[in-house]
Amino acid sequence: MAKLELRNVVKRFGDVVVCNGINLDVEEGQMVCLIGASGAGKSTLLRCINLLEPTEDGGIFLDGTDIAVPGLDPQAARKKIGMVFQNFNLFPHMTALENAMLAPRRVYKKSRSELETDVASLFTRFGLADRMQNYPDQLSGGQQQRVAIIRALAMRPDVMLFDEITSALDPQLVGEVLDVLLQLKQQGMTMVLATHEMQFARQAADKICFLKDGQIIEEGPPEQLFNAPKHVATKEFLSRALK
Amino acid sequence: MTRRELFEHRQKRRSIMIAATSTILVLVAVIVFVPMTPGWEKVQKSFFNGAVLAKTFPRLIEAFKLNIMIFLWSAPLIAILGLLVALARDAKSPALFPLRILSTAFTDVFRGVPVILTVYLIGFGIPGLGLPRPWNSPYIWGSLALILTYSAYVAEIFRAGIDSVHPSQRSAALSLGLSERQVMRDVVLPQAVRNVVPSQMNMLIALQKDVSLLSFIGPVEIFRQAGVFKSLLANFTPYVGAAIIFLVVTIPATRYADYLLARQSRERS
Numbered sequence: 260m261a262k263l264e265l266r267n268v269v270k271r272f273g274d275v276v277v278c279n280g281i282n283l284d285v286e287e288g289q290m291v292c293l294i295g296a297s298g299a300g301k302s303t304l305l306r307c308i309n310l311l312e313p314t315e316d317g318g319i320f321l322d323g324t325d326i327a328v329p330g331l332d333p334q335a336a337r338k339k340i341g342m343v344f345q346n347f348n349l350f351p352h353m354t355a356l357e358n359a360m361l362a363p364r365r366v367y368k369k370s371r372s373e374l375e376t377d378v379a380s381l382f383t384r385f386g387l388a389d390r391m392q393n394y395p396d397q398l399s400g401g402q403q404q405r406v407a408i409i410r411a412l413a414m415r416p417d418v419m420l421f422d423e424i425t426s427a428l429d430p431q432l433v434g435e436v437l438d439v440l441l442q443l444k445q446q447g448m449t450m451v452l453a454t455h456e457m458q459f460a461r462q463a464a465d466k467i468c469f470l471k472d473g474q475i476i477e478e479g480p481p482e483q484l485f486n487a488p489k490h491v492a493t494k495e496f497l498s499r500a501l502k
Numbered sequence: 503m504t505r506r507e508l509f510e511h512r513q514k515r516r517s518i519m520i521a522a523t524s525t526i527l528v529l530v531a532v533i534v535f536v537p538m539t540p541g542w543e544k545v546q547k548s549f550f551n552g553a554v555l556a557k558t559f560p561r562l563i564e565a566f567k568l569n570i571m572i573f574l575w576s577a578p579l580i581a582i583l584g585l586l587v588a589l590a591r592d593a594k595s596p597a598l599f600p601l602r603i604l605s606t607a608f609t610d611v612f613r614g615v616p617v618i619l620t621v622y623l624i625g626f627g628i629p630g631l632g633l634p635r636p637w638n639s640p641y642i643w644g645s646l647a648l649i650l651t652y653s654a655y656v657a658e659i660f661r662a663g664i665d666s667v668h669p670s671q672r673s674a675a676l677s678l679g680l681s682e683r684q685v686m687r688d689v690v691l692p693q694a695v696r697n698v699v700p701s702q703m704n705m706l707i708a709l710q711k712d713v714s715l716l717s718f719i720g721p722v723e724i725f726r727q728a729g730v731f732k733s734l735l736a737n738f739t740p741y742v743g744a745a746i747i748f749l750v751v752t753i754p755a756t757r758y759a760d761y762l763l764a765r766q767s768r769e770r771s
């Protein structure tokens with residue numbers, strides 16, 4: 260049993276089928292990268308996993324339990340699945356530290372003082388100890404995105420989802436955010452990324468999934484997918500993406 | 503000074519000169535020509551009478567304190583009721599459906615009726631039930647009329663503020679495992695309230711003026727007091743005095759609201 264299993268996941272917006280029967284296994288500690296043209300359905304798939312979008316059909320199994328059963332309270336699953344977004348989505352009216360402490364305070368009913376050392380250690384680990392008291396608009400894009408990662412990690416999730424988290428960053432700030440991902444991988448975090456960073460995916464991912472029109476057309480280890488893609492669509496996409 | 507600064511300096515002096523000249527011209531025209539009109543002397547005597555102003559001004563200020571009192575107890579209640587109505591209108595749970603209908607009807611009705619009519623109906627209607635003191639007081643029911651009317655408007659502004667918070671903020675908060683209620687309280691509302699502060703300032707200014715409508719059902723606030731003086735002295739100057747007192751309060755408040763609005767649109771850009 261994999262940590263996270265998607266079985267025939269279907270998602271529609273009106274008549275448009277955005278996820279068309281997705282099957283995916285993510286083993287514990289694995290980093291899986293979703294690649295594909297914009298509009299392929301990567302973001303929607305991640306949002307479905309986090310139950311931000313209700314799915315029409317199929318199951319999403321976390322540790323063997325289907326979390327996408329209609330009518331089930333999504334909160335329980337969201338506690339265990341962290342998500343980081345392209346545009347950071349930090350809460351602008353809170354400091355970096357407050358951003359990170361809000362969810363554990365509310366969901367686990369812990370006090371600030373109980374949490375502070377724990378959360379502060381996350382800031383230290385990712386090189387932001389001196390930025391904890393800053394508001395989001397006082398931070399660079401790279402720093403904001405790292406705070407967003409810390410905020411998700413503060414809930415101590417089992418799985419982390421990342422939706423093109425470097426796409427909104429200036430090129431020189433991309434590295435510091437990707438470094439955080441490598442660090443998390445070393446620590447054994449289970450991760451699913453939607454990304455356009457092909458070099459990074461090639462070096463760091465355990466598995467690459469190529470999405471097109473809401474389906475996983477091809478999947479496999481990076482060497483195989485990048486060096487010997489089987490499908491024409493994958494070849495075409497990669498030749499354009501790696502140019 | 504750089505070339506650019508020199509140029510801008512000259513430009514600025516030029517526009518100040520032009521503005522000053524045209525202002526002086528307008529003022530001279532008013533000062534010279536208005537007194538030449540046939541009715542000016544009479545108007546001056548009955549509207550701009552220094553002696554009458556000096557005599558009535560202190561009492562007008564005294565009466566204005568009542569306006570301030572009514573304003574002070576109404577404003578916080580309006581803020582609370584307005585926020586509750588805004589939240590009720592967007593309530594999703596089916597159990598709260600009646601509340602949603604009720605709050606929608608509430609905003610429709612009280613925004614659809616002229617304030618003065620609401621003041622009349624509630625201010626005369628409820629004491630007409632023959633309630634014992636102090637429950638027959640026009641202060642209570644007049645204030646209630648203002649509170650209901652203004653809550654309806656304030657609720658709509660809060661709702662616009664809630665809508666103005668980007669949906670991605672909700673997504674982010676939900677993804678952390680917060681409940682809908684927690685998302686609203688900790689993430690959406692604080693931003694929504696901040697976004698609508700300038701608009702709500704304008705509502706406060708409007709309320710401050712509309713307190714005078716209570717004069718029609720009894721309380722001797724500044725407008726009513728000015729009316730008493732007008733009858734007594736057969737002179738309209740007390741109304742001008744009342745207008746001056748209002749302006750002393752509302753102009754700075756209006757300037758401040760505009761300043762907040764300008765600052766906010768600067769921050770957004």
Ligand SMILES: Nc1ncnc2c1ncn2[C@@H]1O[C@H](COP(=O)(O)OP(=O)(O)O)[C@@H](O)[C@H]1O
Nearest residue numbers: 272275277295296297298299300301302303304
């Ligand atoms: N909320 C929505 N309502 C309607 N259509 C949507 C919505 N979100 C995404 N889509 C559509 O779903 C498709 C996949 O979008 P998305 O998941 O954002 O792709 P990707 O992240 O791979 O670029 C697109 O055609 C997009 O227009």
Ligand SMILES: [Mg+2]
Nearest residue numbers: 301302303423
């Ligand atoms: Mg996307």
